Amino acid sequence: MVGKLHTKRSFNKEAFMGTMKTIWKLNNEVEITAIEDNFFIFKFQASKDNERILEGSIWFSTNTC
Numbered sequence: 001m002v003g004k005l006h007t008k009r010s011f012n013k014e015a016f017m018g019t020m021k022t023i024w025k026l027n028n029e030v031e032i033t034a035i036e037d038n039f040f041i042f043k044f045q046a047s048k049d050n051e052r053i054l055e056g057s058i059w060f061s062t063n064t065c
Contacts, residue, residue: 001042001050002035024053 005016017032017040024030028046035041044050 001044001054003040003042005038005040007038024049 005011013034017034020032020042021030026044026046026049028044028049030045030049031043033041033043042050042053044053
């Protein structure tokens with residue numbers, strides 16, 4: 001899965017990736033790789049986790065990393 005963080009502000013990539021892992025409450029691991037400015041690849045070990053996240057709607061957060 002590819003995701004984009006929509007912000008013009010600078011942010012801590014490591015903190016963002018850690019936050020996503022925490023709020024998703026996954027049953028298995030996810031590998032998150034920064035590929036470009038504000039773009040990330042999410043590789044889920046379990047397809048069930050991937051499906052649950054995709055079905056969960058668009059993710060928004062007003063907190064800063």
